[in-house]
Amino acid sequence: MSFRDLRGWLQEVEKIGELEVAKGAHWDIELGTITELVHRQRNRPAVIFDEIPGYPKGHRVLVNTLGTNDRMALTWGLPMGLSTMELKEAIRQKYKSLAPIKPTLVSNGPVMENVMNGRQVDLFKFPTPKWHEHDGGRYIGTGSVDITMDPEENWVNLGTYRVMIMDKNHVGFYISPGKHGRIQRGKYMSENKPVPVAVSCGHDPVIFLVGATEFPYGISEYEYAGAIKGQPVEVIKGPVTGLPIPADAELVLEGFVMPGETRMEGPFGEWTGYYASDTRPEPVIEVKAIYHRNNPIILGSPPSKPPCEQTFFRAIFRSILVEDELAKAGIPDVTGVWCHEAGGARLFTVVGIKQRYPGHAKQAAMIAAFCHAGGYLGRYVVVVDDDIDVADIQEVLWAMCTRVDPVQDIEIVKDCWSGPLDPIIPVGEKGLSSRAIINACRPIKWIDSFPRVVGASPELVAKTVAKWKDLIYGK
Ligand SMILES: Cc1cc2nc3c(=O)[nH]c(=O)nc-3n(C[C@H](O)[C@H](O)[C@H](O)COP(=O)(O)O)c2cc1C
Ligand SMILES: [Mn+2]
Numbered sequence: 001m002s003f004r005d006l007r008g009w010l011q012e013v014e015k016i017g018e019l020e021v022a023k024g025a026h027w028d029i030e031l032g033t034i035t036e037l038v039h040r041q042r043n044r045p046a047v048i049f050d051e052i053p054g055y056p057k058g059h060r061v062l063v064n065t066l067g068t069n070d071r072m073a074l075t076w077g078l079p080m081g082l083s084t085m086e087l088k089e090a091i092r093q094k095y096k097s098l099a100p101i102k103p104t105l106v107s108n109g110p111v112m113e114n115v116m117n118g119r120q121v122d123l124f125k126f127p128t129p130k131w132h133e134h135d136g137g138r139y140i141g142t143g144s145v146d147i148t149m150d151p152e153e154n155w156v157n158l159g160t161y162r163v164m165i166m167d168k169n170h171v172g173f174y175i176s177p178g179k180h181g182r183i184q185r186g187k188y189m190s191e192n193k194p195v196p197v198a199v200s201c202g203h204d205p206v207i208f209l210v211g212a213t214e215f216p217y218g219i220s221e222y223e224y225a226g227a228i229k230g231q232p233v234e235v236i237k238g239p240v241t242g243l244p245i246p247a248d249a250e251l252v253l254e255g256f257v258m259p260g261e262t263r264m265e266g267p268f269g270e271w272t273g274y275y276a277s278d279t280r281p282e283p284v285i286e287v288k289a290i291y292h293r294n295n296p297i298i299l300g301s302p303p304s305k306p307p308c309e310q311t312f313f314r315a316i317f318r319s320i321l322v323e324d325e326l327a328k329a330g331i332p333d334v335t336g337v338w339c340h341e342a343g344g345a346r347l348f349t350v351v352g353i354k355q356r357y358p359g360h361a362k363q364a365a366m367i368a369a370f371c372h373a374g375g376y377l378g379r380y381v382v383v384v385d386d387d388i389d390v391a392d393i394q395e396v397l398w399a400m401c402t403r404v405d406p407v408q409d410i411e412i413v414k415d416c417w418s419g420p421l422d423p424i425i426p427v428g429e430k431g432l433s434s435r436a437i438i439n440a441c442r443p444i445k446w447i448d449s450f451p452r453v454v455g456a457s458p459e460l461v462a463k464t465v466a467k468w469k470d471l472i473y474g475k
Contacts, residue, residue: 001077005204005248005320006062006297006423007108009108012074023051026063027138032131035063035302039309043068048297052127058295059127065143065205065299066313075205076228084316085391092320096229100219101226103233107276108287109247111236116290121169123287123437126164126201126251131302132269136279137164139268140201140253143299145211145221146173147198147243148184156244158221160212160301163199163253164265169287171199171253172265173276176419176430178376180217183258185283195257195283196241202250202299207233211318212301212310214373240288251296255287263451270421271344272377273305277420278427314345319343321373329367338391342349347379351388351440361441362411369435387453399440409439 003009004236013019022395026032031049038044048062066072068081069087078090116122125451129140130389141163149156159181164172175182188195200207206228222244226232264283270276303310316398318339326334335352341346351368355361361383368374369381384390404410418425418433425433440449456464 001231006202006250009075010048013071016070016080017069018045018071020047022047023326024050025049027127027129029130029133031061031129032128032302035131035260037303038064039067040307042312046071050388057126059298060295060297061127061129063300064309065301067208067300067309069342072313072316073210076224077230088316088319089180091316092323095320095324098224098227100223101232103235104228104351105223105244106234106236106247108291109234111235111245111247111249111252113291113292113294118288121287121290123165123168123171126296126298128298129300132304134267135218135269136267138162139302140171140298141173141199141300143208144201145203145207146181147200147245148181148198150184151187153218156182156220156222158211158378160208162268164268166263166284170285171264172263172282173199174224174265174282176376176421178417183387190472192259196243197255197257198238198241198243198245199248199253199285201249201253202297204244205299207246208299209313211297211407212314214321244349246257248367251286251292251298253285255285256288256332257283257285258389269302269304270304270425271303271310272421274423276423280420306344307327311341311345315341318345318373321369322371322442325371325373326351326364326367329371331364331367334364335386337391340393342377346377348380349374349380350382350384350396352386352388352390354386355441355444355447359443361439361444362437365437365439367395369437370415372421377418377422377433378416378435380436380438382440385441400438403440403442404438413437431475432437
């Protein structure tokens with residue numbers, strides 16, 4: 001791996017010409033609006049905002065880290081110049097061979113260059129953006145990770161769960177039901193014990209990538225970060241909580257959630273493209289200490305209406321994870337999975353299979369719909385035959401239009417994993433939602449007599465193109 005931490009990553013990104021410095025953008029909406037517009041495009045550089053009004057030069061905010069194929073490849077330690085599907089394949093190969101590497105405990109690191117303790121703690125010392133016009137506050141945690149420990153099972157989870165500044169020493173953090181951090185937090189709260197939490201607000205993008213991804217329950221995302229990097233992540237024992245914090249992080253908060261204490265959190269522009277969860281009372285962290293490097297960099301990744309930076313990198317990686325879970329569940333002949341971006345890489349998942357036996361399609365669909373990587377806040381799972389390109393929405397729709405008899409082939413499953421962010425579930429009824437499982441494969445019972453697909457055979461195409469190439473495709 002060619003970089004060690006966020007600063008090393010920035011140097012590499014600069015070398016490939018994909019870093020831009022923007023000076024003078026205001027933290028109040030302006031920076032967030034620029035980010036939204038940049039995040040929508042697929043070829044824009046990572047942007048580092050400096051000289052943010054009201055803040056010292058050098059206190060920076062970085063966005064659009066994973067917004068292009070090359071930056072995603074760089075972060076994964078893969079070659080430049082790959083197409084999206086080549087990148088997916090390269091990541092898949094690398095992911096298959098990953099062996100988790102435990103973090104190494106070190107006694108000190110750059111994150112400790114500056115320490116604020118107790119009464120010195122002041123969250124307003126950093127240029128935290130108000131990202132979207134209708135947000136309820138400034139979110140210091142978007143490209144962040146919330147670090148928690150399971151008090152019974154003793155493993156450390158890293159989850160990207162949004163973090164809102166409440167006042168100079170309190171932050172709210174919203175975790176959807178079922179997420180690992182929520183399960184861990186709940187174990188302390190049900191015993192009325194303070195919950196130790198550390199929040200890293202700027203770090204190696206590999207840390208962000210693993211925090212934002214549905215790795216299996218029970219294994220620390222630190223171990224996956226180490227595996228991706230090919231070397232252990234160095235961590236320091238947090239002086240306040242004892243939790244492991246990245247030694248090379250830019251900015252880390254440490255504190256406790258007091259049982260029973262809540263404040264209103266939100267609204268926040270969410271990945272579905274709505275402000276669906278509005279404001280709710282949520283637990284808050286009383287921040288006891290802040291550590292930061294000189295000239296700290298906040299890593300931002302605010303969601304917005306898809307497609308955007310997030311849906312891009314998550315579509316690739318979630319598709320791989322769902323494929324992996326299908327394989328682990330023993331489903332044969334899965335030819336591909338694509339978690340479409342319009343659905344935030346969650347609401348519309350397509351699984352391709354080579355049908356081998358009656359029931360194969362439904363079996364694949366159900367695993368894809370309910371496994372950890374694919375289960376949360378899903379909506380549609382479509383299974384198609386292997387002649388359909390799962391990532392090509394026109395082909396998928398064609399299969400749905402021609403190989404589905406709705407009364408036979410769409411099944412509704414009720415009472416599935418959802419949460420407050422689900423825009424179609426009304427306030428007061430949120431919590432569960434249904435899934436449409438769409439079997440858009442040719443019916444296995446009469447597949448051999450299913451109508452032949454129109455179109456020249458590959459041999460005929462090859463022969464014709466060889467002779468008429470310029471006429472057909474232009475000179
Ligand atoms: C920028 C960004 C913000 C996110 N915000 C939240 C959030 O506020 N709450 C939440 O539950 N999940 C959020 N997620 C999704 C989780 O990070 C994701 O589901 C992750 O897998 C959770 O970790 P876990 O599997 O260890 O629970 C966010 C993801 C991204 C990329
Ligand atoms: Mn986890």
